Amino acid sequence: MKTLLTLFSFLLPWPLRRGFLELCFGYKIHPTARIGLAWVRPGRLVMDEGTYIGHLTVCKNLDLIHLKAHSRIGRGNWITGFPIGHPRHFAHEPDRRPELILGEHSAVTNRHLIDCTNRVTIGRFATFAGFQSQILTHSIDLEKCRQSSAPITIGDYCFVGTNCVILGGSNLPSYSVLAAKSQLAKKLTDEYALYAGVPARFIQELPADYGYFRRTEGVVA
Numbered sequence: 001m002k003t004l005l006t007l008f009s010f011l012l013p014w015p016l017r018r019g020f021l022e023l024c025f026g027y028k029i030h031p032t033a034r035i036g037l038a039w040v041r042p043g044r045l046v047m048d049e050g051t052y053i054g055h056l057t058v059c060k061n062l063d064l065i066h067l068k069a070h071s072r073i074g075r076g077n078w079i080t081g082f083p084i085g086h087p088r089h090f091a092h093e094p095d096r097r098p099e100l101i102l103g104e105h106s107a108v109t110n111r112h113l114i115d116c117t118n119r120v121t122i123g124r125f126a127t128f129a130g131f132q133s134q135i136l137t138h139s140i141d142l143e144k145c146r147q148s149s150a151p152i153t154i155g156d157y158c159f160v161g162t163n164c165v166i167l168g169g170s171n172l173p174s175y176s177v178l179a180a181k182s183q184l185a186k187k188l189t190d191e192y193a194l195y196a197g198v199p200a201r202f203i204q205e206l207p208a209d210y211g212y213f214r215r216t217e218g219v220v221a
Contacts, residue, residue, distance in 0.1 A: 006041060021045075033067070036075075040065070043083075051102075054110070062116050064099040068124075070218055071102040074110040081116040082138070082149075089147050090117070090138075096149055103156065105218025118149035123156035123174060125218055130162020130180065137168040155191075157213050175213050177206065 005024050009017045014034060021027045025045070033047035036055035042062040051067035054075035059065055062081040067073070081098030082089060090096055100116045102108070103124035111131045114120060117138035122128060138149035152166055155174030160166070162180045171187035172178055179196035188195060192213070194203040212220070
């Protein structure tokens with residue numbers, strides 16, 4: 001029935017569609033928020049002022065998606081999770097939360113893959129940029145021979161370049177840059193830094209007065 005209701009909603013103009021989604025699914029969508037022709041079906045959806053999800057994006061099997069004010073998800077993204085309560089997979093992780101949280105003025109651009117089997121948090125004014133980057137919160141634990149997951153945090157004012165891979169348990173500290181084609185597989189700590197490589201390592205300090213780190217609007221013109 002929920003699938004049929006979602007399909008029916010595509011026939012409605014956006015003002016009616018927004019109300020329909022709130023009524024049928026209990027979503028909280030600000031009047032200035034908007035969803036394109038996208039399949040967005042988390043357990044809970046919160047879209048604050050000025051938020052947007054672009055065409056052909058798929059969001060499914062998450063408990064929560066929360067877009068804070070003026071954050072954006074672009075076109076053609078594949079965002080999935082693994083629901084709570086499966087009798088076998090991840091039963092040893094009672095605190096696991098399949099969620100995606102975008103901070104104020106943050107952006108996920110186009111054609112990325114984001115696995116939210118565990119919580120993914122993208123901080124304020126951060127940009128998950130370029131194309132074809134991957135966030136992977138879960139994998140097989142070879143020692144214990146079972147699926148395991150860990151949350152991922154991308155800090156405030158971060159920039160993630162194109163075609164990066166970020167693995168479960170990683171942390172990209174605020175005011176830092178992950179260069180294109182890098183792999184992040186651990187918790188980094190130094191702010192105002194450029195990280196690059198496979199695996200990503202510290203390359204150099206970045207000036208705190210860079211315009212990107214001081215902007216007050218999320219979209220870079």
